[in-house]
Amino acid sequence: xxxxxxxxCRYLRRRCPPDCIFSPYFPPNNPQRFVSIHxxxxxxxxxxxxxxxxxxxxxQAADSLYLEAQYRMxxxxxxxxxxxxxxxxxxHDVERQLAxxxxxxxxxxxxxxxxxxxxxNNVGNPSFSNQASSWFM
Amino acid sequence: xxxxxxxxCRYLRRRCPPDCIFSPYFPPNNPQRFVSIHxxxxxxxxxxxxxxxxxxxxxQAADSLYLEAQYRMxxxxxxxxxxxxxxxxxxHDVERQLAxxxxxxxxxxxxxxxxxxxxxNNVGNPSFSNQASSWFM
Numbered sequence: 663x664x665x666x667x668x669x670x671c672r673y674l675r676r677r678c679p680p681d682c683i684f685s686p687y688f689p690p691n692n693p694q695r696f697v698s699i700h701x702x703x704x705x706x707x708x709x710x711x712x713x714x715x716x717x718x719x720x721x722q723a724a725d726s727l728y729l730e731a732q733y734r735m736x737x738x739x740x741x742x743x744x745x746x747x748x749x750x751x752x753x754h755d756v757e758r759q760l761a762x763x764x765x766x767x768x769x770x771x772x773x774x775x776x777x778x779x780x781x782x783n784n785v786g787n788p789s790f791s792n793q794a795s796s797w798f799m
Numbered sequence: 800x801x802x803x804x805x806x807x808c809r810y811l812r813r814r815c816p817p818d819c820i821f822s823p824y825f826p827p828n829n830p831q832r833f834v835s836i837h838x839x840x841x842x843x844x845x846x847x848x849x850x851x852x853x854x855x856x857x858x859q860a861a862d863s864l865y866l867e868a869q870y871r872m873x874x875x876x877x878x879x880x881x882x883x884x885x886x887x888x889x890x891h892d893v894e895r896q897l898a899x900x901x902x903x904x905x906x907x908x909x910x911x912x913x914x915x916x917x918x919x920n921n922v923g924n925p926s927f928s929n930q931a932s933s934w935f936m
Contacts, residue, residue, distance in 0.1 A: 726880035743863035749886035
């Protein structure tokens with residue numbers, strides 16, 4: 663075994679040439695990184711993708727391909743599209759919460775007499791937020 | 800040309816067998832869908848991925864693979880990982896804005912005398928929000 667071979671050339675059982683396209687991004691001490699992307703994309707597709715990029719962008723491309731491959735192995739049905747849906751839902755929820763909170767401020771500004779001390783003490787209390795939100799919806 | 804062949808079999812110039820793994824998910828009227836995933840993953844990797852899934856989940860898997868392939872073709876460096884970073888940043892921004900707005904409500908509750916009408920009229924005004932946020936940070 664040649665200890666200088668990169669993880670890709672070791673896995674593919676081939677000589678690691680000096681200009682190996684995989685070598686800078688798949689070091690021999692992290693074999694799993696290449697195994698993952700090989701399983702999802704295939705070695706030749708990854709090589710093609712890296713070759714078409716300028717060399718200063720290849721590390722980021724190898725990293726993102728590895729991440730996507732990991733997501734796909736964890737969730738073979740949705741891959742990282744599942745995470746994208748989850749994040750979009752999370753943004754929707756936080757934006758809705760923000761709109762409700764801003765509406766609460768606007769309501770208090772228009773109705774200062776309704777803002778009694780016991781009401782104010784409930785700021786941040788979920789049951790109060792639910793009650794307050796019903797005023798605006 | 801056999802008009803019954805799926806987009807994958809047409810592209811691969813082969814006979815489309817009755818049990819073709821691609822046929823239900825790559826109809827002949829949308830050839831680009833197969834071209835995209837073939838370019839990024841390769842036909843055999845997509846076939847393997849679909850075959851390992853129960854048939855009722857294969858449509859979702861083909862859809863998510865197609866989406867990921869589209870992202871990768873649009874952004875060969877980051878693919879859909881670029882979108883994930885963007886969405887995470889967006890969540891961070893909205894959560895920060897929400898925390899500031901909630902702190903604003905709490906401040907007003909503790910200092911009702913500071914809540915003057917001209918101040919209240921500025922709710923939603925970005926310069927007011929910046930001023931208010933400086934009280935809490």
